[in-house]
Amino acid sequence: MAHKVVREFKDLKHDGHIYKVGDTYPKEGSKATKARLEELSTTKNKYKKVYIEEVETPKDKE
Structure with missing residues (x-):
């Protein structure tokens, strides 16, 4: 699964x-840990906001 940004962040x-x-997310050439993906895709972060959402890609449908 891929992740798309739903709220701008640094x-x-x-x-x-x-x-x-x-x-x-993450940018090309970068990797994200499972913990970091969870932090950004839930409100379990400093700002209590969702920043990314999981999206299905054509490769996932295979």
């Missing part, structure tokens, strides 16, 4: 990269 875990709504 990711301090990826060199301060700014993710804009609609971007794929």
Whole structure:
């Protein structure tokens, strides 16, 4: 599954990269831990906001 950004944020875990709504997370060449994906896809973070959502890709349907 891929993740799409639903709220703009600056990711301090990826060199301060700014993710804009609609971007794929993580950026190309970067990896995210399961814990980081959970932190960003739920309200279990400092700001209590959802930043990414899981989206189905054509590869997932195979």
